[in-house]
């Protein structure tokens with residue numbers, strides 16, 4: 001991390017002036033900053049202040065270069081200390097991460113947690129606390145048994161007509177509640193032979209009509225690698241749709257370049273599954289990245305994990321889902337947090353999840369309501385959960401309760 005505060009930043013220029021308000025908002029001490037934007041670049045007011053203070057030698061081109069963001073990611077306690085005042089619980093966790101999910105935060109995402117308190121929701125997503133080191137009896141390393149459903153390296157084949165293809169173990173920022181914390185961030189790369197075997201497996205399984213490319217985060221790979229993977233999958237005639245699972249627009253929006261869009265557009269129908277946790281993640285930069293993807297014709301859906309103290313609240317969830325729709329991302333799944341080691345800090349009751357869905361259904365657009373699911377421990381797959389709307393169901397009728405509590409009947413035949 002480049003933290004020379006003596007040099008003036010190279011990028012600050014003339015621009016529209018807007019202000020910061022909340023004392024939790026990064027950069028709140030300085031009230032006004034220029035906003036810089038070119039067709040493929042955006043530096044918001046918040047980021048301009050952050051760069052000036054923490055990366056004063058960085059140019060606007062560097063800041064907007066996703067490779068620069070990856071190279072300058074915060075991976076050590078020393079660098080993190082320059083961004084935030086660490087709590088005792090965070091220091092203890094960071095000093096004991098050996099062999100566990102590593103620390104990694106892009107400079108861009110660091111700008112969102114800059115100068116925040118330890119309870120800040122975005123900070124809690126990427127900065128470990130000591131509770132993460134505790135493993136409860138019900139928590140398992142691979143709770144979804146993905147390794148048992150893996151016929152060849154990189155492929156998980158659990159459902160009848162689709163496969164998961166984990167093409168990398170690298171992410172640009174690591175989420176402390178990650179279901180694949182047992183494998184992501186490790187140096188276990190797929191080689192050329194592994195890729196060929198995975199393509200061969202999909203080719204030989206004519207029932208596979210849907211391939212989800214995930215990881216890690218596939219969009220941390222080079223354009224050339226992504227092109228190679230997508231081309232090989234698209235050449236398989238029985239594969240109807242391809243999906244990419246990524247958190248890049250949230251933690252590394254600079255990665256969504258015009259060149260990347262041009263490559264991805266060759267492989268339609270291509271769906272993009274995004275991963276959002278909190279409304280504050282939807283910044284101007286993130287919105288621009290999603291707009292580019294939506295304009296590229298990729299249907300965008302969001303998966304959200306229900307997280308204690310971060311988004312386990314109807315108001316927060318409603319704001320998140322409304323903001324997602326505004327950037328053309330459809331809330332898709334709300335997950336009950338998986339039983340991974342150290343997740344007790346994040347897990348809420350199922351009752352809380354049902355309360356949230358009950359607080360949304362009828363009170364806002366159906367488009368703003370994701371399907372609440374538990375990914376069943378032991379590899380049972382996703383099981384949908386709904387509040388109790390059915391009062392009685394007989395051979396003659398179904399008695400239902402609507403969102404206002406009014407009882408309604410519908411004949412069975």
Ligand code: SF4
Pocket residue numbers: 170171173174175177178179180181184215216217246247275
């Ligand atoms: S981006 Fe996805 S795969 Fe990577 S750490 Fe977060 S949840 Fe895990």
